[in-house]
Amino acid sequence: MCGRRPIEAPRREIGWQEYGELCKRLALEVRAHGSYDAVVGIARGGAIVGATLSFMLNLEYFPIRLGKRGGVTRVIVPPTRDLAGRKVVLVDDLSRTGDTFKIALYELKRVGAASITTVALVRREPGFRPDLCAVTASAVDKVAFPWGREELVGDRFELRKL
Numbered sequence: 001m002c003g004r005r006p007i008e009a010p011r012r013e014i015g016w017q018e019y020g021e022l023c024k025r026l027a028l029e030v031r032a033h034g035s036y037d038a039v040v041g042i043a044r045g046g047a048i049v050g051a052t053l054s055f056m057l058n059l060e061y062f063p064i065r066l067g068k069r070g071g072v073t074r075v076i077v078p079p080t081r082d083l084a085g086r087k088v089v090l091v092d093d094l095s096r097t098g099d100t101f102k103i104a105l106y107e108l109k110r111v112g113a114a115s116i117t118t119v120a121l122v123r124r125e126p127g128f129r130p131d132l133c134a135v136t137a138s139a140v141d142k143v144a145f146p147w148g149r150e151e152l153v154g155d156r157f158e159l160r161k162l
Contacts (some may be wrong), residue, residue, distance in 0.1 A: 001035065008115040009073055009135030009141045010138070010140065010141050010142070011034050011141070011143075012135075012137050012141045012142065012143045012144065013144045014121075014122075014135075014143065014144065014145055014146060015129055016030025016144055016146045018148075019121075019145070021058060021116045022121060022134040022135060022139050023049065023052045023053060023121075023134075024056065024131060025055040025134050026049075026053060026121070026133075026134050027053055027057055028121060029055065029081070030053065030089055030117070030119060030132060032060065032092050033117060033132060034087070034117065035087065035133070036057070036059055036086075036087045036088065036089050036117070037059065037060070037081060037086035038059055038060045038061070038062055038086050038088050038089070038102070039051075039053050039054040039057065039059050039060070039061050039062070039088070039089045039091060040061075040062045040063070040064055040079060040083070040088050040089070040090050040091065041054075041061065041062075041064070041091045041092075042064055042065075042066065042090070042091065042100050042101075042104050043063050043065040043066075043077070044065075044158075045092065045094065045121075045145060045148070045158075046091050046092035046093050046100075046145070047060045047063050047065075048093065048129045048145075048147055048158055049091050049092070049119075049121045050089075050091035053089065053091060053119070057089075058124050058136075061091070062079060062080055062082070062083060063077060063108060064079045064104050064108075065077035066076060066100050066103055066104065067108065068084060069134070073099055073100065075103065076085065078107055079084065079104075079107050079108050079111050079113075080111070081111050081112070081115045083108060083111050084111055084112030084113070085112060085114050086111075086114055087112075087113075087114050087115045087117075087119050088113045088115065088116045088117070089116075089119055090104055090105065090108065090116050090117065090118050090119065091119045091120070091121075092118075092120050092121075092122070092130075093121045093122065093145060094118075094120060094121065094123075094124070094143060095120035095122070095124060095127060095128050095129075095135060096124045096127050096128065097127060097128060101118050101120075101128055101130065102128075103128055105118070105162075107155055108159065117131045117132065118130035118131045118132070118135075119131065119132045119133065120132075120133045121133070121134050121135065121136070121145075122135045122136075122137055122143050123135070123136050123137070124136075124137055124138070124139055124141070125137065125138055125139060126139060127139070145160070148160060
């Protein structure tokens with residue numbers, strides 16, 4: 001690097017209190033956007049946001065889980081056929097390229113969801129535009145969610161590195 005230090009990307013820290021406020025804002029936006037029958041959270045982080053919104057909106061919650069291996073995203077836990085004919089809110093914690101949203105959308109259509117509204121807690125700019133989001137961050141921002149800050153190592157918690 002010839003003595004140059006790498007430029008640190010900005011870091012967007014979201015704490016638990018702000019998370020709660022952002023979810024309240026999203027819940028109000030979802031309610032204003034239409035009426036829905038269920039919330040589907042994309043695991044892992046989207047499951048946290050989705051479950052929170054499902055309680056706030058008093059809607060049934062369903063998970064979907066996708067996994068990436070070798071650059072290929074695949075469905076690990078598909079959506080249930082109980083979503084057929086329902087109006088669904090599809091939630092993820094972070095929207096970047098939209099790959100997980102696009103796969104989840106395809107899977108929800110495959111099981112017969114009547115309509116789907118995409119919601120992200122944080123959206124990266126530029127990138128996939130969900131129907132609703134609480135925060136927009138630049139492409140270089142690193143985002144730290146409260147549930148991903150620490151991990152249990154042995155018998156104590158340690159800060160994760162972003």
